[in-house]
Amino acid sequence: MAQETIFEKILKKEISAAVVYEDDHVLAFKDIHPQAPVHVLVIPKTKAKNFSEMSRWAPNDTGEFVNRIGIVAEKLGLERQGYRVVFNCGEYGGQTVDYIHAHILGGKPLNISMA
Ligand code: 5GP
Numbered sequence: 001m002a003q004e005t006i007f008e009k010i011l012k013k014e015i016s017a018a019v020v021y022e023d024d025h026v027l028a029f030k031d032i033h034p035q036a037p038v039h040v041l042v043i044p045k046t047k048a049k050n051f052s053e054m055s056r057w058a059p060n061d062t063g064e065f066v067n068r069i070g071i072v073a074e075k076l077g078l079e080r081q082g083y084r085v086v087f088n089c090g091e092y093g094g095q096t097v098d099y100i101h102a103h104i105l106g107g108k109p110l111n112i113s114m115a
Contacts, residue, residue: 007043007099021075026068028104037107038076038083042069048100051089069102078106 009015010029017029020040031039044065048054054062073083083106088095 002049002098005097005099007041007097007101008047011043011045021068021072023068025064026072028068028072031103035103036105036110038078038105040072040076040104042072042102042104043099044068049098050093050095050100051087054100065102069104073104073106076104076106078104082106084110 006015010017011027017032019027019029021028021042024045026042026044028040028042031041042065044054044061046061048057054065069085073079073085076083083104086103086105087093087100088103
């Protein structure tokens, strides 16, 4: 069995996190090493390892997750000025935690560097 990730421990409240939103589908909490004034991670309560694995979900479930990411961004007050949503996938994508998570970044103009 795959080793439990830090995000599963956060989901189970075994490790604390600064939670900004929670419902039946997702948990959203502040990134411990923020890369922007607002940097929040959104994770689904149903595990997928990464974006590739999530793309094999039923479209309704994927849609539910994407919908919640938008709701969290709105609750963070980012809608008017804009924000970025990032999924790092796998080694070359820079993914360090094997539990899918969307990064929501905002609070300042972000540069467009891809690497
Ligand atoms: P990745 O590189 O996998 O896309 O992003 C993982 C993110 O999780 C990183 O931005 C990192 O700062 C964040 N992170 C890692 N461990 C913890 C933790 O224990 N608590 C919180 N809140 N964030 C974490």
